[in-house]
Amino acid sequence: MTEQFIPPAGHAQAASAAAGAAGATTAAAANALTHVVDLPPTAGAEPPRAVRLKARGGDRVFLTVLAGSGILVLTVIAVIGGFLGSRASQALHAAGGGFLTTAAWSPGNGTGRASSFGVAGILTGTVLIGLVAIVIAVPLAFGVALYISEYAPPRLRPFFTSLIDLMAAVPSVVYGLWGFLFLEHRAVGVAHWLATYLGWIPGFQVTGARVHDPLAPLTVYTASTFIAGTVVGLMITPIVSSMMRESFSQAPLGEREGAYALGATRWGVIRTVVLPFGRGGVIGGAMLGLGRALGETIAVYMIISLVFRIQPHILQAGASSVAALIAAHYGTATPFELSALMAAGLVLFLVTLVINLAASAIIARSRSGRDSG
Template identity: 55%
Template structure:
């Protein structure tokens, strides 16, 4: 008869096992309770609006006409602009710090990037409102003048051939909000990517160099394949923050309740900004509508995180290096 082998765990292992399982279950329980809370509080508004809650652009709950189509479009637009700008910045910053920067400069840059990730969002919002907006006007005007044939870069209220045309039609746009949020997202993504890049196996690095690869060739053949999971995770984490950013977006946008396809034109909105704008003076029914909007944002964020986890698991970070 084969001998039965049983593992005897010590007290430390048992405590760690219980703590790890308890922490995981607690996180799932909290997220479930948050979703249930939003669903219960928003059920009244969802029941009154029906499917039009996702298609209606106006937000007038007290008159019976309300929906999140416009704010949902603005939320996704701002997040996509932010992640499009932040991703190359984060990858380039992480690559330079991990692979090229001298040791003394590396420590300084790591501290600077981590400090940027810790700056409150209201500071970024004030920076975007008082400095970036004015600096961005010539850039937006140039893009509209030479790339206005692309619908998303056109501004109907602006005539590039008119010397007296006012540039104020470019203020408080989705483009401005996306750039502000990208400066908040890039440090977070760069920190995660840098940590993963630094863990690439030294043996595979040296093997690639010994076979004649250049520094850049080694990074492409070893570091990036090994850090693919971290790159995806950092990007998705930044996208999750971009979707839910409130104060910075609230300070730089001009809220409108219409789907604005012109990214450089004045006027956009987001779900989080809508909640911040209307929460203080909302009636009980409108408050239910805001909870329903928060439920949609919560669901989108969860889908993004689940998609990120799926991609990271399929990427098998390091297996292809």
């Protein structure tokens, strides 16, 4: 016989009332939710406003000074370009399109067919000197920057940083004297070795040199693109190293610690975190150094012997540079020759401007550039 529990009447009515109340509450909540979701948008409602911080006091002054400085820099660049263009108009009109393709430089007075001048030769020499400087400066600056930011003891890093930055304060004429009096006579042996064993490379050939004759004079290797580029490379090393060091030092600490936590060594952290983060700084620093090398004047002028032809042999005596050309002929130039020098300076100005703008764009698009901005 099965027993069945029958609650008292009062309890049954209370339970039924509670269930009914709970059901009513659930239904009301469902209806209210449906009502909220289906509520049509209010007519004339304004969209959410963007929150903008308003500069006040010192911030407004700082932003004004910053904007004014940027406008001033752009104005100065435009004035320099306009000045060079106006002074070079006479020579550019006389030379025509051949100004960029002619290697000879004999502007004369601008009359007759005897005048033949262009920047093909001197611009080629300028670019070659800059490339030699970059080949020497970038590995040296890269190693210095990596050592200071990652391997040097923390207490010695400020000293090393100041020591490298101090090289940028040395006047260019001192570098030129050092290159002419000390480096040139010692670098000819390196140039002779390169011409002897790497002469099969087109740029390392030396016309008329007897590379296998021990009694042959070494004067064919002096005043060359190689020596001038070496001196300029040492001059731009602090600039390139500073850019790379700042880029390496900004690598995120969280990513560094995460790599260490996964068992990476110090070189593993550098390879997977620091170098990818600082890639833009390395490229941008190299391009900024190239722009600086292209415009170097006194040090190059004291070392090279000017030749007005396309000279692709970097180890051979004789080189050319736009800045050195202007320094050598500015004092004795006639009005037309001065216009031709201004035209050469305008070409150099545009080339360096394009290189610096490209370097700035690369730095701005990199992670280190975005974080520093």
